[in-house]
Amino acid sequence: MSLSWSGPTRLLHGGEGLTTWLEDFRGHRVTLLADAAVADSAITRTVTDRLGRSRLDTDTIVLDGPGDARSIAALAGRLDGTDLVLGVGGGTLLDQAKLAALLHCAPTAADVLTGPQRSGLVVLPRWTTRSVPLVAVPTTVGTGSELSHVACLAHGDGKRLVMGGALRPDAALMDPAATATLPGELLAEGVLEALFRVVSPYVGDHRELPVEDALAETVAGLLTTLGHRVREDRLAGRQTDDRVRGDIARLSGLGHADWLNLGRPPFAVKGWLIANELSHALGIRKVTAVAALLPALWRAVLDGDDRLGSAPRLRRLWAGLRATEPGVLPADPADGIAALAAHWLIHCQVPADRDRLDAVTARIVRAWGAGLPMLGGLRADDIRRLLRDAVVSPAPSSVPPPPPSPPAPARAPAAA
Template sequence: MTHVLYGTAGLASWLATATDHGVTLLVDAVVAQNPIMDRIRREIGKARRHETLIELDGPGDVDSVHRLAAQLTGTGLVLAVGGGSLLDQAKLASLLCGDRDAHRRLTVRQRSGMLMLPPSAERALPLFAVPTTLGTGTEVSMVACLAYPEGKRLITGDCLRPDLAVLDPVATATLPAELVSEGVLEVLFRITSGYLGDHEDRPTEDALVETLAALVVREGYAAARALAAGGRLGDALLLEIAKLSGLTHNEILHVGRPAYANKGWMIANELSTGLGTRKMSAIAVVMPELWRRIAGGDDRLGSARRLARLWTRLRAAAPAELPAHPWQGIITVIDAWGVNRSLRADTATLDAIAGRTVRAWGTGLPMLGALTRDDINDFLTCAVLPAAPHDSRVTGARVITT
């Protein structure tokens, strides 16, 4: 379980638990000048701990994580400050410092897009996480994403949960508007996908998901209004979005649900990798198509009945009128929040991505269930715009009608 601290006040008491080896401050190079750094350094000073600074630049891959693990050897505690990619690298590198079996598991060649660490895996170093972006919730989660030559892998294990997460609005106050909007959409996508991919009603868990999803919609519109007015989000709103992001990883929301209910994430992951786009650019085009197919009765992707129930709750939570059809409604929400939901690709590229998707998550692996390469190819063809001449990544707009 990850302890959560709201604001940096009190961080010094946690840092005082570090050994005499001191604190390694692991920082994303793009946020090295973020005002949150002054607050953190004051807390390190209060704890009377020696600071060693390591700046990371770039998304990282399996090789860079192993190099980072070597740099962390001998430290007493890792304090990681940055976006989702940096925090994921910190989680994996701090694990590798003391677990040789984890090293073997992370380097073994396999086609699966998921790598599960055993319950016996233990992280040798205490890890504190300070997120500077919104949406991933990786600061409290048991998962990490990492780039491999074959594509991105999802690595999961209890040992990856940080010991402490520090949520401070100062850390996210300077985020560009599009990253704020994308972060809120990512929270909504994550919390709804497992719910929709489950065909069974679970009264307690479902009520919690519906309540949290309604709150995300409310806060998403509040953020969109503030950004459209040319202002910045207030500290209270930034903190609420960060709280909701972390809560979506709470195990109570997922008790009893199928392990691989969120098939949309797998498709979006491979689409993002195949087109070299940001994850949320892919999710913004996958989510409407996913909901359209679920509403149309494709029970391999989710429950139409549960989607209708959830959408009734989300429509009531929105401050603006939304279409009655869920898939049309989610398009309206995405557009209102200012998230770009347009990607272009040619047919050969989409077919190759479909092949990568079933190789990593299907054809004998359980994640995609009965979905075939043809199914994924058809899904992507409907979700993604045809390539413009000489350019498979030009943005545009697509409206699907039935």
């Protein structure tokens, strides 16, 4: 049995939607990959129950940790004989499910994922296909992995971003019960992560695209409004209701929609690459790195660095976002985004000394710049300046030594 792996992901609403979608699979074998953190949760029980009602022979595998190429290859081997893969968990679990399902169907893709190259981007060849359907059940918000054609892969002392149509799930179960136990802090961080992903291509593109601009402005405004609601709930000590969490989850996925960014430059999201590397290198949460970097990034845009984005478009976008909470946020976009993160009670203090930032800068340039197209014209001094503006100087004893520089590539980098 095979479903299309290249079309848009079908959204399933709640348990009934999953049951309807499973009708064609009765009598087949299913592998359920569950994050250890949610293996005993209500949403996992719901999925298991629906699989049972559909008379599916289910093998459940509980996963813990990010998973590197070796562990994902081993996981792919455990999928032998399966007709359908379901992943229940956050973005890390869903990325593992996407990569394992890919390697199960296309074992030769392992050479592409782990081949020697310095580039942080791995683009799957167009012939790479996945014949076993994949259903994603996201239990967090922000990453939108359930609708994306990308996945992060731990590799060496860093991460690679793998991209290809064969990674896009066939269906995604959108159920508010999946995020019922998500702490308010992580819900707020998820909103900021989704907002960053939506606005980055908009600001990074200097062209006016009326339809795509309007869509991005609308999604960004809705996310910001919902972020204010999450803040109110946290301050009141109450759980954010199902409707709001469901809205956030759906908008989070929309950040990956092709029609939202149709015609945008493919590498208009330089800040996203920098924030991810900063997060991994310093061992901090991704949204902490995003909250620290955004004010510095937007200040550089406002100061005229058009390699990072358009100042007029940034001001226009921010005027709309600021209007979602009148009288609270500053008019200046850089000051405003810092105030927004603080307003949402998101931690954004990142300590790192000069040597540490030099090491992170070298990592970023090696993986994404120095002749590769992702950073465009940005050089090491530009990256270092951004990072220094984003972090705070810590007490010397509180900063671990920088990691060793990665070894030189065995051969020239693969074309991105």
